[in-house]
Amino acid sequence: MRTTKSRATGIIDIGSNTVRLSVYQLTDNGAYRVVDQGRWSARLSQRVAPDGTLPADAVDELAEVLRHYLRICAKHGAERIRAVATAAIRQAANRESVIQRLRSVAGIDIELLSGEEEARIGSVAMLNSLRFGDGFVVDIGGGSTEMTLIRGRQVVSAASFPIGCVNVSARYGLGDEPVTQETLETIIADTKSRLRREDWISRHPGLPLIGLGGTVRALAKLRQRESGYPFPHLHGYEMSAPDVSAALNDLSRIPVAQRRKRPGLSKDRGDVIVPGLAILLGVMEHIQASGLAVCGAGLRDGLFYETCEPYPLPASDEEVLEESIRNLVALYPAAPGEHLQQVRKLAVALFDQLDAGSQLPRGSRKLLETAARLFRIGATIDYNDCADHTFYMLLHTHWNGLSHRETILTAAIASYRSSSSLRRKLSPYPSVLSEGDLETAGRLGALLLLASTLDRSESQAISSLEIAVEGKKLILYAQSSHPLPVERMEIGNMAKEFKKIWGMTPELRVVRV
Secondary structure, three states: OOOOOEEEEEEEEEOOOEEEEEEEEEEOOOOEEEEEEEEEEOOHHHHOOOOOOOOHHHHHHHHHHHHHHHHHHHHOOEEEEEEEEOHHHHOOOOHHHHHHHHHHHHOOOEEEOOHHHHHHHHHHHHHHHOOOOOEEEEEEOOOOEEEEEEEOOEEEEEEEEOOOHHHHHHHOOOOOOOOOHHHHHHHHHHHHHHHOOOHHHHHOOOOOEEEEOHHHHHHHHHHHHHHOOOOOOOOOOEEOHHHHHHHHHHHHOOOHHHHOOOOOOOHHHOOOHHHHHHHHHHHHHHHOOOOEEEOOOOHHHHHHHHHHOOOOOOOOHHHHHHHHHHHHHHHOOOOOHHHHHHHHHHHHHHHHHHHHHHOOOOOHHHHHHHHHHHOOHHHHOOOOOHHHHHHHHHHHOOOOOOOHHHHHHHHHHHOOOOHHHHHHHHOOOOOOOOOOHHHHHHHHHHHHHHHHHOOOOOOOOEEEEEEEEEOOEEEEEEEEOOOOHHHHHHHHHHHHHHHHHHOOEEEEEEEEO
């Protein structure tokens, strides 16, 4: 068995509120994933002295955290470490001496990003992981807020504003008590006033807003917990301006101690979630956003893409999905590529010839193709329970390019074995799925099961496939280089299940070539 070599890269983001580490593993077959992370609640923006300098004790504490992160990187054999600093150090009066001190004490060079660079790199992360072609990207940090306009999947304009959840909290003297409505309205008005200084921001009303950073993620976690949302991912989760407003009004009325007890809200967000949400609501109202989507990727991911994966940005949502599937298959090579490609070809052939009469909903072909390329991924855990592992992995493994609903359906189609097991798998997700999705997943799952059966010997013997419907029979005319006895037997075994879904019994007829 061929071994796959790998190398690691460490990315450190010295933010105003949090200092984070991500260690990425990149294999020689082009697969990548995060293998370790670190998080330290720095609150650097709160520690800036009245003269605008960052005190020595804060710098020394940061240096110790960086030394700890370097040890983690060394454990993984990281060949490269890239560390960047954002608003807190960027805005510090002694920023040059801070960077020099960190270099001498921690032994690492720090890149000081401009606000525009921070905005652009965050947008790179979004464009590589979500399928929005047009919209605004907002990243609310501890000491700054970055805004980017995306048109045609390209960065058109970007700006940074010196307002964040930490320094706004300090500016308005927000302590442990509830925040008054008057203060909230002042923060929202100040946010809008600053945005008006960049006139391009107000010229595109009705575009979606894509949110990066801790404030948006914290809101999404809270909303999911309170609504009983059953899907485990924040990435791609969607909310509205009323959702933001309701959360802001709710949290602002209670003291910090009570916020920290809220299920779904981390304790270290309790004191800064309210100013962060006020900024977010101000942004949404100013741009008249059509909605808010959460991007789970952020600055570190954008830095990784630029550092280790310097490829052109995906030109379409299809390319986002394509790259994500490629990465998953490279990470979990459970089946030969030739077999996966053959099953995909046969599944599409069946779909295209049956679709006219079946009236499957729009987008079904994409779901079937995606499932066909990933249906064996669960075998990397255990072949005997491959279907169940496939379903779990596709729900919990990080991949991009589909909505939450589409991800659940793809996992169900890829792991299809019977209508009863499908019903069991989809039963926790009625709030995410649409009417008719169970039937669609069953029909597509049965097609994929039939397609995989047609290459059960994994020989890619079928060169072309034509179908004919004769009464209650689905005749499969397969041009093949050999008789396909294994495939014929397997089709007989699954014929009853296929008939239950499609109302036809499949029958294989081999045309020798």
